[in-house]
Amino acid sequence: MITVLRIGHRPARDKRITTHVALTARAFGASAIIIDLHDEELEGTVRSVTDRFGGSFHVSSGVNWRKFLDENKGTRVHLTMYGIPVGQCIDKIREDSSRNGELVIVVGAEKVPGDLYGIADYNVSVTNQPHSEVAALAIFLDRYNNGSELSATFQGRMEVVPRERGKEIRNRIGNTITNKKPKRKD
Numbered sequence: 001m002i003t004v005l006r007i008g009h010r011p012a013r014d015k016r017i018t019t020h021v022a023l024t025a026r027a028f029g030a031s032a033i034i035i036d037l038h039d040e041e042l043e044g045t046v047r048s049v050t051d052r053f054g055g056s057f058h059v060s061s062g063v064n065w066r067k068f069l070d071e072n073k074g075t076r077v078h079l080t081m082y083g084i085p086v087g088q089c090i091d092k093i094r095e096d097s098s099r100n101g102e103l104v105i106v107v108g109a110e111k112v113p114g115d116l117y118g119i120a121d122y123n124v125s126v127t128n129q130p131h132s133e134v135a136a137l138a139i140f141l142d143r144y145n146n147g148s149e150l151s152a153t154f155q156g157r158m159e160v161v162p163r164e165r166g167k168e169i170r171n172r173i174g175n176t177i178t179n180k181k182p183k184r185k186d
């Protein structure tokens with residue numbers, strides 16, 4: 001079980017990026033996202049994707065993150081550019097979290113509270129350069145899952161059929177519901 005904990009979410013500013021954090025968490029193998037500030041619209045967007053594209057991804061917001069980390073028995077990873085390079089600690093994190101039965105990955109939005117560095121079991125960097133929580137989460141999950149998430153299936157109402165060109169979507173029983181051919185340029 002992998003849970004992503006998003007802290008510092010500001011509904012007015014971060015709706016789009018926090019939605020991307022949630023969708024990346026879902027697509028790359030996490031089972032849930034917890035967001036500190038309440039944001040019903042964001043919850044609705046994420047649920048709508050899960051409803052159409054499948055899986056059992058859970059989203060909740062308005063959660064006290066310190067209490068959540070206090071009560072959670074899983075391995076706590078905080079993604080930060082100041083941490084230990086992911087390649088140096090990922091095997092240990094995999095071992096620890098499989099023993100604990102859960103992995104919680106914390107990502108920030110703005111500057112995170114200083115005590116988080118002490119609360120986390122691992123402060124992990126994905127390069128020591130500043131970039132994005134979405135990129136850091138995707139790379140971390142890919143390393144954690146050894147790439148297996150890239151071929152996961154979700155059994156949704158809508159399933160994208162990989163095509164060299166155009167867009168094809170099938171429903172659960174395999175009928176094509178969208179089939180757009182690329183427009184010819186001539």
Ligand code: SAM
Nearest residue numbers: 079080081107108111125126129131132133136
């Ligand atoms: N200025 C903020 C600070 O000093 O904490 C950085 C905010 S950054 C846009 C948002 C989040 O992206 C961070 O809290 C962290 O979780 C993640 N992040 C950014 N760069 C990272 C890196 N190189 N490695 C791991 N996580 C990173």
